[in-house]
Amino acid sequence: RIKPWVLPPFKSLVEKGRITVFFNTVVQAILPDAVDLDVAGEPRRVPNDFVFALVGFRPDHKLARRLGVPIDPATGEPVHDPETMATPVPGVYLAGVVAAGYDANKIFIENGRWHGQRIVDHILKNRRGEA
Incomplete structure (x- = not known):
C-alpha cells in the first residue's frame, strides 16, 4: 500500500x-x-x-540473505552501520524500516527519512576516496 x-x-x-x-x-x-x-x-x-530494496514493515530477509548480508537472528536486523546504512557487503545499503529488523516501532518516517541522505553521502565519499 x-x-x-x-x-x-x-x-x-x-x-x-x-x-x-x-x-x-x-x-x-x-x-x-x-x-x-x-x-x-x-x-x-x-x-x-543503485538498488533500494523497500520491503515494508515486516522485513523479508530473502533478498538480504541472497546478497550475503548477515542477519542478527535475535533481532532480525541486517548487519549495517547506522551512520551510513552500509552493510558489510560492498555497495549494499539499507533504508527504512527493514533496518529495524523485527522492531517495527524503531524506525518511522520521522527518523527513517534521513537514510537516503546517509546512503548518498557515503557513496559520494567513497567515490572521492574519503570513506
Whole structure:
C-alpha cells in the first residue's frame, strides 16, 4: 500500500517517465550495472546505478540473505552501520524500516527519512576516496 500523501508526487513522476513501475515482478539478480527481473513470467534486464530494496514493515530477509548480508537472528536486523546504512557487503545499503529488523516501532518516517541522505553521502565519499 502506498501512503496517501505519497501517491500524488509518485503518480506525477510515473506520468513524466521519471519512475518506471513493474508490477507482478520478482528480482532475479542484482548486477553491478543492471537488475534481472521476472516480469509476469518474462525475463527482463533493466540497467541501473543503485538498488533500494523497500520491503515494508515486516522485513523479508530473502533478498538480504541472497546478497550475503548477515542477519542478527535475535533481532532480525541486517548487519549495517547506522551512520551510513552500509552493510558489510560492498555497495549494499539499507533504508527504512527493514533496518529495524523485527522492531517495527524503531524506525518511522520521522527518523527513517534521513537514510537516503546517509546512503548518498557515503557513496559520494567513497567515490572521492574519503570513506
